[in-house]
Amino acid sequence: MIEFKNVVKQYPNGFRAVDNLNLLVHEGEICVLIGPSGCGKTTSMRMINRLIDISSGEILINGQPNTELPAEELRRQIGYAIQQIGLLPHMTISDNIAIVPRLLKWDEDRIRTRVDELLDLVGLDPDISRDKFPRQLSGGQQQRVGVARALGADPPIMLMDEPFGAVDPITREVLQAEFLQIQERVGKTIIFVTHDIDEAIKMGDRIAIMRDGHLVQYDTPDTILAHPNNRFVRDFVGTDRTLKRLGLIRIKNLMDASPPTCTLDSTVEEAKQCFVDYGAKSVFIVDKDDGTLKGWVDKEELKTNTSLLDAMYEAHWVDIAVRQDATAREALSAMVARGFRVTPVVDRHGKLVGTITLKALQDLVSYDPTSTATTEAVSNVG
Amino acid sequence: MSVDKVKRSEQKTLQIPWAAVVWLIISAFVFVIGGYVVTLRDVERFPGDFELSTEPTDSENTVKADIVAGTFEYNVVPELSNSVETGTFDETTDNPVAANLFENIPDITQVTIEPQTITITYDNDVEPDMYIRRAQRPVINAVLNDGATITSRVASDAEKTLVFMTSDDEWRYGSYVPALIPEGQQEVYETREAGENGSEMAQFIFERINSLQALTINRDSLIVTYREGAVENQVISRLQEALNEFHPRASLQPDLWVFTIAASSERIMDIIPINTGIPLFLYTLVLAGIEFAAFFSLRNSDDKLIRPLLRVVAVFLFFWSIYGHEPLWDFTLGLIFPSSTQLVHPNATVIEFTAQHLELVFVSSLITIPAGLLFGIIVTRDEFRELLPLVNNLVNSGQTVPTIAIVAFMAPIIGFGFWPAIIALVAYGLLPVVRNTIAGLEAVDPFIIDSARGMGLTPSQILFQIELPIASSVIMAGIRTSMIINVGTATLGAFVGSGGLGTPIASGLAMTVDSFILLGAIPAALLAILIDYVLGRIEFVLTPRGLQIEN
Numbered sequence: 007m008i009e010f011k012n013v014v015k016q017y018p019n020g021f022r023a024v025d026n027l028n029l030l031v032h033e034g035e036i037c038v039l040i041g042p043s044g045c046g047k048t049t050s051m052r053m054i055n056r057l058i059d060i061s062s063g064e065i066l067i068n069g070q071p072n073t074e075l076p077a078e079e080l081r082r083q084i085g086y087a088i089q090q091i092g093l094l095p096h097m098t099i100s101d102n103i104a105i106v107p108r109l110l111k112w113d114e115d116r117i118r119t120r121v122d123e124l125l126d127l128v129g130l131d132p133d134i135s136r137d138k139f140p141r142q143l144s145g146g147q148q149q150r151v152g153v154a155r156a157l158g159a160d161p162p163i164m165l166m167d168e169p170f171g172a173v174d175p176i177t178r179e180v181l182q183a184e185f186l187q188i189q190e191r192v193g194k195t196i197i198f199v200t201h202d203i204d205e206a207i208k209m210g211d212r213i214a215i216m217r218d219g220h221l222v223q224y225d226t227p228d229t230i231l232a233h234p235n236n237r238f239v240r241d242f243v244g245t246d247r248t249l250k251r252l253g254l255i256r257i258k259n260l261m262d263a264s265p266p267t268c269t270l271d272s273t274v275e276e277a278k279q280c281f282v283d284y285g286a287k288s289v290f291i292v293d294k295d296d297g298t299l300k301g302w303v304d305k306e307e308l309k310t311n312t313s314l315l316d317a318m319y320e321a322h323w324v325d326i327a328v329r330q331d332a333t334a335r336e337a338l339s340a341m342v343a344r345g346f347r348v349t350p351v352v353d354r355h356g357k358l359v360g361t362i363t364l365k366a367l368q369d370l371v372s373y374d375p376t377s378t379a380t381t382e383a384v385s386n387v388g
Numbered sequence: 389m390s391v392d393k394v395k396r397s398e399q400k401t402l403q404i405p406w407a408a409v410v411w412l413i414i415s416a417f418v419f420v421i422g423g424y425v426v427t428l429r430d431v432e433r434f435p436g437d438f439e440l441s442t443e444p445t446d447s448e449n450t451v452k453a454d455i456v457a458g459t460f461e462y463n464v465v466p467e468l469s470n471s472v473e474t475g476t477f478d479e480t481t482d483n484p485v486a487a488n489l490f491e492n493i494p495d496i497t498q499v500t501i502e503p504q505t506i507t508i509t510y511d512n513d514v515e516p517d518m519y520i521r522r523a524q525r526p527v528i529n530a531v532l533n534d535g536a537t538i539t540s541r542v543a544s545d546a547e548k549t550l551v552f553m554t555s556d557d558e559w560r561y562g563s564y565v566p567a568l569i570p571e572g573q574q575e576v577y578e579t580r581e582a583g584e585n586g587s588e589m590a591q592f593i594f595e596r597i598n599s600l601q602a603l604t605i606n607r608d609s610l611i612v613t614y615r616e617g618a619v620e621n622q623v624i625s626r627l628q629e630a631l632n633e634f635h636p637r638a639s640l641q642p643d644l645w646v647f648t649i650a651a652s653s654e655r656i657m658d659i660i661p662i663n664t665g666i667p668l669f670l671y672t673l674v675l676a677g678i679e680f681a682a683f684f685s686l687r688n689s690d691d692k693l694i695r696p697l698l699r700v701v702a703v704f705l706f707f708w709s710i711y712g713h714e715p716l717w718d719f720t721l722g723l724i725f726p727s728s729t730q731l732v733h734p735n736a737t738v739i740e741f742t743a744q745h746l747e748l749v750f751v752s753s754l755i756t757i758p759a760g761l762l763f764g765i766i767v768t769r770d771e772f773r774e775l776l777p778l779v780n781n782l783v784n785s786g787q788t789v790p791t792i793a794i795v796a797f798m799a800p801i802i803g804f805g806f807w808p809a810i811i812a813l814v815a816y817g818l819l820p821v822v823r824n825t826i827a828g829l830e831a832v833d834p835f836i837i838d839s840a841r842g843m844g845l846t847p848s849q850i851l852f853q854i855e856l857p858i859a860s861s862v863i864m865a866g867i868r869t870s871m872i873i874n875v876g877t878a879t880l881g882a883f884v885g886s887g888g889l890g891t892p893i894a895s896g897l898a899m900t901v902d903s904f905i906l907l908g909a910i911p912a913a914l915l916a917i918l919i920d921y922v923l924g925r926i927e928f929v930l931t932p933r934g935l936q937i938e939n
């Protein structure tokens with residue numbers, strides 16, 4: 007738990023980089039500090055491990071002021087990862103990761119085990135990477151090592167200053183996803199600085215939006231998107247914040263889990279009965295044995311065809327369905343692209359597990375009275 | 389990945405132990421050169437020109453050419469017959485030794501010659517140490533003795549008096565006649581044909597003089613019969629030329645050439661040819677073997693220490709033995725200046741000059757490097773960063789002032805010798821070290837330092853574990869530059885008597901002996917290359933492997 011209490015950072019020229027900041031970061035949460043350049047987010051983060059001195063106020067870590075320990079000792083207990091990574095080019099990857107454990111005088115066996123464990127954790131093969139030098143790694147691999155190094159001595163708190171900022175967007179998304187998985191396992195208290203609102207929404211348990219050294223809004227991503235405090239936050243999160251909110255929700259929490267289904271060897275009568283039962287316009291056809299989605303059939307087609315196989319639109323599930331672990335935003339995108347009002351949801355083997363309707367997505371976001379523009383847009387697309 | 393592996397295995401099969409091959413080539417080269425360059429026992433240099441006196445003989449078209457004298461150098465140590473007349477002499481003396489001294493040393497009032505001591509009293513205001521240096525050479529020359537055995541000092545009991553002493557029994561002087569063949573032997577060639585198949589000297593003379601018909605070579609004379617109609621004077625002068633030309637060859641063919649001292653001493657100097665390259669040849673062979681062994685035993689390991697250091701030591705010893713090989717320098721300079729009578733420097737051997745030179749370079753570097761590192765490190769610490777421009781200007785100005793000016797300033801203040809030269813070298817060599825230390829430390833990525841601080845490294849841990857290792861190659865480059873500059877600059881120290889390779893250059897310029905200039909210049913140039921190589925390898929060893937990998 008990290009607590010900022012009336013923290014001020016004032017420079018000799020009178021400029022207040024951080025002005026009376028009060029913030030409580032809960033244990034095991036990712037708190038994203040975000041705001042435009044010069045808003046004091048990095049300064050606030052660097053005051054936690056005293057890379058920058060506090061002018062007044064105090065920062066409590068688990069109830070203790072962070073000035074109690076000598077600065078170096080304090081820093082050894084707090085993981086630190088920055089955008090530029092700062093790997094030591096003259097040391098091997100394992101030596102880089104072992105820096106803090108060595109400072110803490112761990113014995114070498116323990117360090118070796120820890121290094122391998124961390125390399126594994128961040129998705130690098132220890133046998134290949136261990137003795138390499140930073141210059142022999144790609145940017146993404148270096149970022150992974152940077153994260154592994156910050157985790158080196160298993161610190162309860164991590165400070166991360168745009169740790170995925172220096173890689174291409176695709177690698178960044180991969181790293182973000184992997185980091186979230188890691189966080190699920192390690193459960194650190196993390197201060198995460200970024201200027202990318204999408205990253206903040208994706209990574210943060212809570213987001214602290216800062217401006218000119220002040221905290222403007224501190225809340226969960228969903229609340230911030232749904233109820234921006236003021237115009238600044240609304241502008242900052244962007245006019246597409248409804249879409250961003252959709253990005254927070256997984257399809258499996260939203261779908262109708264009992265879709266109208268027939269198997270490939272069903273008769274036309276059975277299918278017709280299915281339309282009646284569900285009151286649906288389309289019925290999905292699955293494989294009888296493993297439930298894999300094979301296509302769908304429209305009500306009109308059944309009138310003219312005597313065989314279900316002749317009536318159905320046959321398609322591979324990849325082309326017509328969305329995965330159940332996709333976000334609502336991805337589902338919306340797929341529906342808009344394909345012109346569907348209803349789209350099937352499958353698991354990763356292609357087994358039909360439910361359906362999602364455009365209406366459901368709309369309902370999800372339309373309770374927000376400030377987001378009418380977005381809702382209209384969604385309706386128009388539909 | 390698989391492509392990578394294929395490439396690597398291909399490289400492996402193509403690898404050749406180049407270092408070992410190079411050493412093998414060098415050893416062959418050394419063997420050949422060493423066969424030519426011969427260390428002469430008992431005599432360091434062969435005497436110079438021959439003087440012939442001719443007398444008519446009874447037979448027609450025949451003349452007897454007696455070798456009456458050969459000049460010789462003071463560093464030749466023949467035992468000479470005539471002891472120097474002892475006594476006290478003034479300017480009007482006709483004692484040859486004393487007269488020689490009065491002629492060559494200015495402002496002497498009195499010379500006293502005793503069997504082992506020459507005492508010189510002079511009258512001027514020159515520093516005694518300077519004066520003794522000025523007088524040394526004429527004294528050695530005057531008594532025709534071996535320079536190395538004469539010691540000199542300023543008399544402690546009498547003012548303005550210099551004392552020269554020898555460790556030999558007595559001063560000696562005199563002249564000698566070189567002998568063409570050993571005592572009691574004679575070579576007789578009655579026809580041209582016989583001469584053209586005769587000894588090497590006979591072949592040489594017959595080849596040069598077309599009108600020669602018969603030749604008898606005695607110990608110290610030649611009896612020459614020439615073709616009817618040939619001009620006698622021309623025959624004599626060709627003979628003279630031929631003998632003088634044959635002389636430089638003597639150093640390559642020592643078994644052909646025997647000298648005796650004329651007058652009372654009949655001692656024959658034995659000249660035994662030795663392939664002086666043998667030890668060096670064996671040494672290079674061993675090195676080739678070691679390189680082969682290292683190549684095969686270490687080729688699969690990432691050795692970054694043993695082989696470079698091995699090579700450094702090997703190359704240094706190799707160069708050092710070349711410096712120590714006086715006959716080689718004599719031989720080389722003889723090739724460049726065939727007619728010069730003075731080749732190697734009489735005062736000291738090349739290796740002595742080089743050792744003095746290295747001493748200058750190393751002592752100055754021992755001051756320059758720690759001081760430069762310290763300055764560079766201090767001014768890049770946040771607390772002292774205001775000093776950065778000041779230190780920059782200071783070391784810059786050190787290099788702006790010409791070395792010779794610093795030397796000239798220092799001489800009147802702290803006198804002549806070693807230390808004024810050191811001060812000049814330090815002033816001059818500081819800049820590259822300080823500048824590169826600053827540049828190297830400033831070039832360390834600030835984010836690396838930030839992340840290190842963030843992980844809890846202390847400032848000194850950051851300096852020693854991160855900044856210095858990362859900056860090491862830049863700093864080493866500065867040290868390298870500084871030392872190379874100092875090798876060149878140290879030659880100027882000779883002007884204040886610091887010794888070193890500048891000494892032969894300075895005396896060569898003063899006495900217009902070209903060979904002395906090269907005797908200083910060539911070893912100095914070699915030394916610069918050698919030190920650059922050694923430091924380059926050390927730089928390679930010190931540079932962390934992670935930094936040697938290209939991005």
